Amino acid sequence: MTEAPPDSAASPLSEWRDGVAELAPAMIAAMPLALLYGAVAAGKGLSPFAVALSSGLVFAGGAQLAAIEMWTSPVPIAGIILSTVLINARYVLMAASLAPKVGHMPLWARLLGFHVLADENWALAERRAAARRLTLAYFLGAGAVFWVNWVFWSWLGAIVGPLIGDPRRFGADFAFTAIFIGLVAGFVTTRRHVAVVVASAAAATLVHQTFGSPWHVLAGAFAGMAMAVIVWRPEPETAA
């Protein structure tokens, strides 16, 4: 094994290993969610193949779990797609923010890499890009492992889920809530962010009780944006 001197460009293998190591906690955290998703989806009549297909093609945990919650017979296709786009509208901004940092990569790598872009690896890629040049091995390499991880565990969940029974018994349904709390906490670095989160929570709860799903997602998003505009101050935002 040849150790590269610290100043020279890192090898693709070490970049890939960096990416996988940094993503490892998120992959472990995604495991119960994927198992839960597969188990609940199987309970709603989806085959393990359909579950794996949805995880592979959609690859958006929050939207997938929301869709499975809404999954009834007959399937409310329009409502599910609307909810999916609302929940994933954030990817427009996340992708836009990351786009200039992957401009040096070939088009196929950008197209594939952005398909496997999720909250966790987006946050890591942004952090990485702030410190050094984002490499294909780090971004797409680790993203691919993240994708395989999600598809595999959700497929397994669809197989073992029906054998275990109600995932609520193990509090597995709340893992989804907890991971979102953890992700939100990662965004909240100033008091203004707290105001945004409180406004969103209040509006979403109210609208959920009056109009139901998926409108609470839209209401929370707009309330949070409105609050961000209200509490905005011109001085440069230097996080404490």
Added chain:
Amino acid sequence: MTMDATTLLAILGMAIGTYACRLTGLMVGARLALTGRAKAALDAIPPAVLTAVIAPTLFATGWPETIAGAITILAAMRLPLLGVILTGVVSVVVLRALAG
């Protein structure tokens, strides 16, 4: 391996909708360089949407979920993601058992 047309249609619709979001961002890219209030509003979208998705579970399900949520929020201020998840799951199981 049978899958009815409705299931396939829903999955494809979700896939196209999601990839469209990711691709739009990639294509618009640096041209979406915003400043001031507009940037603050757009920066608020990820935490606001994530919060909105879970708010009904936290505040409109039952007291075990609400208390477990409060404990999980406290945990999120100190622990890494995995610890946050464990705290949330354990507290909701205990509180639901107490609620009977």
